[in-house]
Amino acid sequence: MTEVPTCAVAIMAKAPWPGQVKTRLCPPLSYEEAAELYRCFLLDKIEQVKALKKATPAIAYTPEDAKSLFEDMASPSFIFIPQQGVDLGSRLFSTLHQLLGLGYTKVIAIDSDTPTLSLDYIQRALTVLSEPEIDLVLGPCEDGGYYLIGLRKLHRELFDGITWSSAHVFSQTIRRAQAKGLNVACLPSWYDVDTPEDLQHLKTLIQLDNSPGAQNTKRFFNKHSK
Secondary structure, three states: OOOOOOEEEEEEEEOOOOOOOOHHHOOOOOHHHHHHHHHHHHHHHHHHHHOOOOOEEEEEEEOHHHHHHHHHHOOOOOEEEEOOOOOHHHHHHHHHHHHHHOOOOEEEEEOOOOOOOOHHHHHHHHHHHOOOOOOEEEEEEOOOOEEEEEEOOOOHHHOOOOOOOOOOHHHHHHHHHHHHOOOEEEOOOEOOOOOHHHHHHHHHHHHHOOOOOOHHHHHHHHHHOO
16 A cells, blocks of 8 residues: 655745846846756756655745646646745745645745755655654755755744845744744755855856756756857
8 A cells, every 4th residue: 555645845936937036146147047047946856856755746836827837847746836925934834834734744845946955855854854852844055044944833933024035044943943942953054046156156066066966957057058
């Protein structure tokens, strides 16, 4: 008998439309190139989440009319839920709330800006969430945000009033969790790609990377290095 996953992992995804995504990378990229690169990020993240063991893959998408686009990008094994809310905190809260409402007992949201993130980190988050003494798992980004948040029960304090898109997101979330008396587990830190400096860092590391991951992102740089 096939075991039904009790955990869902959702990619927080935007439609990869020129002028709507990764605009801080323009220049050096054009709006069209930035959208193409972000689409590669999404495809790599989809492949990564699809490879997770004992988890249902999901895409939390925006805007609302982009569902068919993501259905074309991902396999039928994914579930698709619309992002709802005026800021990242409310969209994360809504995404996790919808997943819990579908009956999953452990829910994780991950970003779409870390194409080279190790699959082992996400798998580790799944394992940690299965430990009854852990209430919250976070994957910190080098810029002060986080690339992953996972929990079994929602706490609105973790999402309301956070200074999103700042270097204080992770530290503020940790302080809120501690004030709430939550036991927090942290994954290793990783980098996301938001600025031209991040882009150059990614390009340098991609050129040195012989691992099988991030194939779409690697093809982007091969194509645009000619």
